[in-house]
Amino acid sequence: MSYREDQETILRYDRSEGRWFAFSSYGPHIQKIERLAEKIVSVEADANGNLIEIEAFLGKKGVKIGWPNGLDELSENAGVMDE
Numbered sequence: 001m002s003y004r005e006d007q008e009t010i011l012r013y014d015r016s017e018g019r020w021f022a023f024s025s026y027g028p029h030i031q032k033i034e035r036l037a038e039k040i041v042s043v044e045a046d047a048n049g050n051l052i053e054i055e056a057f058l059g060k061k062g063v064k065i066g067w068p069n070g071l072d073e074l075s076e077n078a079g080v081m082d083e
Contacts, residue, residue: 003082006025007025007026007027008023008024008025009022009023009024009026009029010022010023010024011026011063013063016041018041018060019038019048019057019058019059019060019062020057020058020059020060020062020063021055021056021057021058022036022054022055022056022057022058022062022063023039023054023055024053024054025052025053027052027055030053030054031051033054033056033058034051034054034056035055036058036059036062037054037056037058037062038056038057038058038059038062039056040054040055040056041055041056041057042055043055044056070071
């Protein structure tokens with residue numbers, strides 16, 4: 001499988017439509033986006049037919065953003081050390 005040299009993934013949320021738009025040229029993300037796609041806008045394949053780029057709309061549950069270090073929410077004391 002031959003991927004592009006510049007590999008990236010971009011996610012954009014459209015609040016008015018309530019859905020995510022995804023672009024990727026990174027192999028593992030291409031596969032995930034393909035599985036989660038509500039509507040595939042475009043794809044690019046290499047000479048062997050392997051996807052090397054995808055653009056798609058994802059469903060409302062297509063993306064989950066979590067807090068680092070297991071935090072469930074931000075708090076006033078987040079990152080503040082005890083005295």
